[in-house]
Amino acid sequence: MNQPSKSRLPLCAFAGFTLLMWAAVPAEAHLNSTGMGPFYDGLIHFLLSPEDIIPVFGLALLAGLRGAHYGRRALFVLPIAWLLGALAGITSFASAPHPFIAAAWFLLVGGLVAADARLSLRTSTALAGLLGLYHGYLNGTGMGQSLSTVVVLLGLVFAIFVIVALVAAFVVQLRASWTRIAVRVTGSWIAASGLLMLGWAVRTR
Amino acid sequence: MKKPRLCISPGNLALAVLLLLCAQPALAHPQKGEAVGFLTGFRHPISGLDHVLAMVAVGLWGAQLGAPAIWLLPVAFPMVMAFGGMLGLMGVPIPGIEYGIALSAILLGAAVMFEYRPPLGLAAVLVGFFAIFHGHAHGTELPPGQSALLYSVGFVMATGCLHALGIGIGTVHRWEWGQKAVRVAGALVATGGAFFLWKAIA
Numbered sequence: 001m002n003q004p005s006k007s008r009l010p011l012c013a014f015a016g017f018t019l020l021m022w023a024a025v026p027a028e029a030h031l032n033s034t035g036m037g038p039f040y041d042g043l044i045h046f047l048l049s050p051e052d053i054i055p056v057f058g059l060a061l062l063a064g065l066r067g068a069h070y071g072r073r074a075l076f077v078l079p080i081a082w083l084l085g086a087l088a089g090i091t092s093f094a095s096a097p098h099p100f101i102a103a104a105w106f107l108l109v110g111g112l113v114a115a116d117a118r119l120s121l122r123t124s125t126a127l128a129g130l131l132g133l134y135h136g137y138l139n140g141t142g143m144g145q146s147l148s149t150v151v152v153l154l155g156l157v158f159a160i161f162v163i164v165a166l167v168a169a170f171v172v173q174l175r176a177s178w179t180r181i182a183v184r185v186t187g188s189w190i191a192a193s194g195l196l197m198l199g200w201a202v203r204t205r
Numbered sequence: 206m207k208k209p210r211l212c213i214s215p216g217n218l219a220l221a222v223l224l225l226l227c228a229q230p231a232l233a234h235p236q237k238g239e240a241v242g243f244l245t246g247f248r249h250p251i252s253g254l255d256h257v258l259a260m261v262a263v264g265l266w267g268a269q270l271g272a273p274a275i276w277l278l279p280v281a282f283p284m285v286m287a288f289g290g291m292l293g294l295m296g297v298p299i300p301g302i303e304y305g306i307a308l309s310a311i312l313l314g315a316a317v318m319f320e321y322r323p324p325l326g327l328a329a330v331l332v333g334f335f336a337i338f339h340g341h342a343h344g345t346e347l348p349p350g351q352s353a354l355l356y357s358v359g360f361v362m363a364t365g366c367l368h369a370l371g372i373g374i375g376t377v378h379r380w381e382w383g384q385k386a387v388r389v390a391g392a393l394v395a396t397g398g399a400f401f402l403w404k405a406i407a
Contacts, residue, residue, distance in 0.1 A: 050354055099353070114280060181276045188280040189365055192287035193357040199294030199344060200353035 038148035042155025045139075046163075051102055052135055053163065058109035058190045059128055060164045061183050064171025065116055066124065071168035073121060074128045078164055079157040081132025082139070086153050089140020099201035105131065106194025113187025116180070132160075242352030246359030249343060250367060255306050255401045256339055260364060262313035262394045263332055264371015265387055268378050269320055270328065277325065278332050279368035283361050285333040286340035290360070293344020302345075303405040305338030310398025317391025320384075 046052055056078065063074035109131070112119065119127070139156065143149045174180055250256050260282070267278040292299065299305075313335065315321070323331070343360065374390060377383030 050358065054354075054358070102354070114284075178276075185276060185280055185365065188284055189358075189361045192283045192361045192364075193354070195284070195287035195291050196294070196344075196357035196360060197353055199291030200347075200357070202291075203294045203296070 038151040039155035039158075042152035042157075043159040044155075045152070046156045046159040052139070054190060054193070055105045055109050055131055055135065056160055056163055057167055058106075058113055058187060059131055060167035061113045061171055061187060062109065062117070062119075063124060063128075063164070064168040064174075065113065065180065065183060066119065068172050070121060070124050071164075071172055073125050074168060075161065075164050077125050078128040078132045079160045081129040082136035082160055083132075083153060083157050085133035085136025085138075086140035086143070086156070087136075088133075089137040090143055090145055090149060092137075092141060099197065101134070103194045103197035103201055105134075106197060107191050108194075110187045110190030110192070110194055114184050114191055115187075116184055242355035243359040246356035247363045249346075249360055250363040254397065255310060256342075257367060258310040258394045258397045258401075259306065259313055259335065259339060260367035261371040261374070262310065262317055262391065264368040264373070265317045265375045265390055265394075266313060266328070266332075266371075267368070268372050268375020269317060269387060270322060270325075274325055274328055275372060277329055279365065279372065281329045281333050282336045282368065283364045285336035286343075286364060287357075287361060289337035289340025290344035290347075291340075292337070293341040294347065295344075299337065299341045302338050302342050304402065305335065306342060307398050307402035307405050309335030309338060310401060311395050312398075314391045314393070314395030314398055318388050318395055319391075320388065 059074060059078065060071075063070040109127075111117075112127075140153075143152060171180075171183055174183065250260065263278050263282050267275040270278075289299075312331070316331075347356070375387055378387050
C-alpha cells in the first residue's frame with residue numbers, strides 16, 4: 001500500500017501567513033493616532049446613558065407625532081442647545097444631577113407623548129431647548145477642561161442628532177392608527193418610569 | 206462499529222489544570238450596576254403569578270372590548286401601577302394589599318369570562334384601582350442598591366409586555382372558538398385569583 005504523499009500546503013500556508021503578519025500595518029484600533037477617540041467617547045457616553053437618551057427619545061417621538069416640521073425643528077434645536085449647555089457646564093462648578101428633575105423630565109416628555117399633546121411649534125421648540133440646555137449642562141459639569149473635551153461634545157451632539165433624526169423620521173411616516181397608538185404607549189411607559197423614579201428619589205432621601 | 210474513545214493525555218490534563226489555576230474571577234454578579242437594575246426590574250413583575258394573572262387579564266379584557274379599550278387599559282394600568290409603586294417607595298401605607306391583588310385577578314378574570322362590557326371610563330377606573338395594589342406591592346418590595354432608572358424602565362417594560370401578551374392571546378377573539386377560548390382563559394385567571402385570595406386569608 002502506497003504511503004500518502006505529504007502535502008506541502010500547510011507549510012505554504014504558514015509561510016504566507018507569516019508574510020502577511022510581517023507586512024501588517026498598525027491597526028490603530030484605539031484611535032490614538034487619528035484623534036477620533038474622544039469623538040466616539042462622547043457618542044458612546046450618550047448612547048449608554050439612559051438618563052440622557054430616554055428623554056431625547058421621548059422628545060423625538062413627540063416631534064414625530066406632530067409632524068415633519070416639528071421634527072426638523074427638534075433636530076437642530078436640541079443638539080445646539082445641548083452643546084451650549086455643555087459649554088456652559090464645562091466652565092462652571094460641578095453640580096450633581098437632581099433626581100427629582102430627572103424624574104420630572106421623564107414624566108413631562110412621556111406624558112406629552114402618551115397624551116399626543118398638540119403643542120404649538122414654539123412650545124415644542126422651547127421644550128427641546130430647555131431639555132438640551134439642562135442635560136447638556138449636566139454633561140458639561142462632568143467633563144474636565146481639556147482640548148479633547150470639544151471633540152467629546154461633538155460626538156455627543158452628533159449622537160443626539162442621529163437619534164432625533166432616525167426616531168422622528170420613523171414616527172412621522174407612520175400612518176396606521178395602531179402604530180401611532182404604539183408610540184403613545186411607549187410614551188406612557190416613559191412617564192410611568194418617571195413616576196417610579198420619583199418614588200426612588202423620595203426613598204433615598 | 207467501534208466507538209472512538211475520548212483520550213486525555215497527561216500533558217493536556219496538566220495544561221488544563223494550569224489554565225484553571227491561572228483563571229481570574231469572572232465578576233459575573235456585580236453587586237450594583239445598571240444591567241443588574243434593568244434585569245431585576247424586568248424580572249420583578251413576571252416573578253409573581255398573582256401579578257402575571259392580573260396583567261394578562263387586562264390585555265385579554267382590552268382585546269375583548271376592542272378599540273379604544275384595547276390600548277387605553279394597557280396604558281392606564283402601568284401608569285397607575287407606577288403611581289402605586291411610588292406610594293410604596295415613599296412608605297405611604299395601603300391596607301389589604303394582598304387581598305386587593307387577589308381580588309383583581311378574580312374580578313378581571315370574571316370580566317373576561319362573562320365578556321362584561323362596561324362604559325370605557327368605568328373599565329379604566331376598575332383597572333386603575335387594582336393597579337394601585339400591584340404597584341404598591343412592588344414598590345415596597347423593591348431591593349435597595351439598584352439603579353433606580355433602569356430598574357424602573359425594566360419594571361414598566363415587563364408590565365407592558367404582559368399586557369401585550371394578553372392582547373396577543375386575545376386576538377383569537379375574532380373567531381367563534383377564540384371567543385370561547387378567551388372566556389376559558391378568563392375563568393382560569395379568576396380561579397387563580399380565588400386561590401391567591403384563599404392563601405391571603407389562610
